[in-house]
Each structure stands twice: as C-alpha cells, then as structure tokens.
Amino acid sequence: MLRITITSVFVDDQAKALDFYTRILGFVVRQDVPLGPTARWLTVGMPDDDRIELLLEPSEHRAVKPFKEALVADRIPFTSFSVEDVQAEYERLVDLGVRFTQEPAPMGPVTTAVFDDTCGNLIQIAG
Secondary structure (H helix, E strand, C coil), X not given: CCCCCEEEEEECCHHHHHHHHHHHCCCEEEEEEEECCCEEEEEEEECCEEEEEEEEEECCCCCHHHHHHHHHHCCCXXXXXXXXXXXXXXXXXXXXXXXXXXXXXXXXXXXXXXXXCCCCCEEEEEC
C-alpha cells in the first residue's frame, strides 16, 4: 500500500514560506537541512501528527514559474488543506492579515475558501 509521507509546494522564498507556514498557518518544522548556499530541505507538518510533511521547495526550476503563474492567473489552488470549520479558519487567518482570493463558499458537500500563501501559491481550505 502506498502512503503519502512528503508532498511539496513550490515557494519563491523559503524563509518567507517558513514564517508563513509556521507562524500564520500553525505548522511546525520537521526537517531543515542546508542544500548548498541558498536552498534547504525544509519540511513542515502538523503539530499533532508527524506522519505527513510538506516540503517548502524552492521555485528554481525553469518550469515552475510559468506553471505557478498560470495557476494563479486562472485562480486555481496549488493544493488544499482540510479544516474542521472553514468559516472559523477564514476569520482566524483574516485576523492575521492573510489575503483571500475566495471567501468561504459552499461547493457541493463541502465549503471552501482560497488564500494567497505570500510565496506564489493559492491554497484552498476545505471542510
């Protein structure tokens, strides 16, 4: 059986991403390993579950920038995180200064909202 242990999101600035994903979103650092002069193997995860990590991967490959720009232009989230209460999480994040591109909206059996992660991605929350 396959399991997801690490998945990634391309970020324009790892230090900025680390601040946003930990201080604002509430993740904790799992791994922080230097990879040369400018990059790091930098993962974060949920404080109460160490089975899955999110790699804050540098957007250095030439294919990444046009890919991310196309997603943002089309208002497509790069990834999605689940939350218990979308409205409550939306309000918490707005109070912390997070900019949403889609306010909470019912989408079939779930409610979703989409925010800018300040590192070149739109991220969806769903619950």
